[in-house]
Amino acid sequence: MPRCTLRANLCFLTGILTGVILQQLIKMYRPVCNKSPILIKVDPDNILKEQERVYVIDASIALETKSLAKILCYINTYPATHLSRALHVKLTWARKCNRHLFMSSGVDKELGAVKLNLLHNESRQHLWSKMQAILRHVNQYRDEYDYFYKSDDDAYVVSENLRTALTHLQPNDLFFAGYPFYHELQEGHLSGGPGYVISREAFKTIMDKVIGNHPACPTYDENKEDVKMTMCGNAVGVKLVHLVDRHTTFPYTWRPERRTEYLFQWRGLRRLLNHRFRHKSYQVAPAFDINNPFVREDRNLLSAALISTHYESATMMYILEFGLYHLRPAGIVNRF
Numbered sequence: 001m002p003r004c005t006l007r008a009n010l011c012f013l014t015g016i017l018t019g020v021i022l023q024q025l026i027k028m029y030r031p032v033c034n035k036s037p038i039l040i041k042v043d044p045d046n047i048l049k050e051q052e053r054v055y056v057i058d059a060s061i062a063l064e065t066k067s068l069a070k071i072l073c074y075i076n077t078y079p080a081t082h083l084s085r086a087l088h089v090k091l092t093w094a095r096k097c098n099r100h101l102f103m104s105s106g107v108d109k110e111l112g113a114v115k116l117n118l119l120h121n122e123s124r125q126h127l128w129s130k131m132q133a134i135l136r137h138v139n140q141y142r143d144e145y146d147y148f149y150k151s152d153d154d155a156y157v158v159s160e161n162l163r164t165a166l167t168h169l170q171p172n173d174l175f176f177a178g179y180p181f182y183h184e185l186q187e188g189h190l191s192g193g194p195g196y197v198i199s200r201e202a203f204k205t206i207m208d209k210v211i212g213n214h215p216a217c218p219t220y221d222e223n224k225e226d227v228k229m230t231m232c233g234n235a236v237g238v239k240l241v242h243l244v245d246r247h248t249t250f251p252y253t254w255r256p257e258r259r260t261e262y263l264f265q266w267r268g269l270r271r272l273l274n275h276r277f278r279h280k281s282y283q284v285a286p287a288f289d290i291n292n293p294f295v296r297e298d299r300n301l302l303s304a305a306l307i308s309t310h311y312e313s314a315t316m317m318y319i320l321e322f323g324l325y326h327l328r329p330a331g332i333v334n335r336f
Contacts, residue, residue: 065163066096069171071197072145073097074138076130077113077153078122079106085153086111088314092321096159098145103134124223131225132211139207146171148203151195156320157308162197165243165307171200176233177241184227188240192226193310202238209236243307 073094077086086102090111094100104113105122116133120126138148147166151157169175178196180188190196198206206229210217216235218228230240312320 065160066098068163069146069166070098070144071147071149071159071163072138072141073100073149073151073157074134075100075102075151075153075155076134076192077102077104077111079104079108081153082106082108082111082113084314086113088317089153089155092317093157093159097149099141101138102153103130103137105130127223127225128218128220128228131229135207135211139203142200142204142207146200148198148200149195150192150198151308152193152310154312155194155308155310156312156317157195158306158324161305161307165305166197169199169241173199174202174205174237175199175239175241176202176230177243178226180240180242181226184224185230185234187234189230190226190240191310192229194308196226196229198233202233205236205238206232244303 075086075089075094082102082104086104086108087110090100090102102108102111102113103116104111105116105118106113107115114137116130116137118126118130118133120129122130134150149157149162165177169177176190176196176198179191179194181191182188210232212219214232214235217232222228233240
């Protein structure tokens with residue numbers, strides 16, 4: 001009797017184990033049921049509402065700054081860099097201008113480049129000649145915008161900071177602003193790479209009274225369009241305004257040790273943040289002093305209200321775009 005009971009129990013357990021194994025094998029080899037994907041109709045209005053819900057503070061500030069000033073951005077490019085540079089400008093910061101124009105000597109439908117009829121082939125040596133052609137094209141929009149922003153196709157511009165800085169000024173004032181160099185003109189001149197902004201009144205005055213018909217405005221073809229543009233503006237009283245951020249203030253004065261506080265930066269972030277990139281000829285910034293609000297720590301080497309940088313690769317443009325407008329580090333707050 002015990003022997004029969006043991007055999008019966010073994011048979012019972014074997015049956016259960018066999019059933020479990022068969023069940024698992026059936027699950028493994030059962031055909032996958034491919035359900036039809038759920039189709040969601042994309043409604044731009046709903047997307048906007050969702051973005052405002054998630055980033056309500058950022059969206060409202062961005063919309064508010066965009067209403068502060070109407071800006072036309074014109075970006076200098078040429079056929080060889082349409083795909084490697086200009087297209088990435090179009091896909092990142094240029095969209096935030098009220099209108100953007102890519103000025104070139106070649107046609108590019110994807111980029112939407114404006115083909116200029118130039119007297120010379122594209123080169124740095126003929127840059128001033130090209131810039132005069134660009135200005136004549138942009139001149140047709142002179143009454144539609146408050147400000148005109150010129151940059152190269154390897155610059156990155158934070159338009160919200162640009163508009164905020166311009167709230168201290170008026171489009172009817174005679175001024176232009178950008179990173180100031182002192183290599184060519186004693187009173188300083190614009191840096192065309194990261195870009196410079198021209199007020200509506202200054203743009204009109206330069207076009208009406210200077211370009212092509214003023215002895216102080218060069219007509220000969222040469223490079224350094226930013227120097228020539230400054231000379232032409234100076235000839236009719238256009239002032240070079242210094243936009244500097246000293247802990248949320250914008251004094252319009254210049255000191256050598258404050259170079260990194262300029263809202264426009266002629267270098268790229270990689271070199272700006274590399275401490276080894278310091279020429280001996282540069283004046284060393286004063287050491288950090290907690291009692292002096294105008295001296296910054298190394299981690300605050302650049303203005304938090306930075307407007308533009310230069311020599312940025314396409315990759316860096318997307319990194320900046322993502323970091324500025326999409327990345328939200330948990331627990332990080334602005335203490336300044």
